[in-house]
Amino acid sequence: MAIAVKKASVIIGVLGVLAFGAGLFMYESLRDTRQAFIDPSDQELVANGKGIYANNCASCHGAKLEGQPNWRIRQVNGRLPAPPHDESGHTWHHPDAVLIDITKNGLVPGVTAPSGYVSDMPAYDKLLTDHDIRAVLAYIKSSWPKQALAAQKEITQQRPQ
Structure with missing residues (x-):
């Protein structure tokens, strides 16, 4: 038994x-399958991101997120200068998942850039952790006006098609 x-x-x-x-x-x-929104109201994340941005991104995208001059005009080599990450640029037009992918992998033709596109944007997957990348994006987003931030949050949280 x-x-x-x-x-x-x-x-x-x-x-x-x-x-x-x-x-x-x-x-x-x-x-819910919506993408997680990187919240720029997390002050610790933003402060961490500010230092990481200064050390890894500011040399191209500007200390004040202003980008390189004439960033919409192709250089002699056919490449575009680094765009601004403040509200005058197009960063806020993209969902967080795309911004993370671009930061980790660079601009990949046919994926995050048009086919055949060549960019000076390096891949940071070996230099920065996922947390570091989220911190940099939180710092960048902390500079955006409320309207741009709200629009980017909506884009980020849309369900995948």
Whole structure:
């Protein structure tokens, strides 16, 4: 009889683990799939991002997020200068997932840039952690006016098509 009770306990335990796994799978599949918004009101994240930006981004995108002069005009080599990340640029037109991808992988033709496009934007995936990249983006976004930030938040949180 003791063996039967032990077998029943093992079976019940296995069924419990399976039920938990199935429940977790269902929860994840039904969960809101909107992208997480990088919140620039997180002052610690913004302060961290300011230093990372100064050390890794400011040499091209400007100490005050102003970008390089004439950033919309192609240089002799056919490449565009670094754009501003303040409200005068187009950074706020992109969802956070795209901004993270560009920062990690650079501008990839056919993915985050037109096919055949060549850019001076380096990939930072080996230099910066995901947290560092989120901090830099929080710092950049902290400079945007409320309207630009609200528009970018809406773009970020739209469901994928």
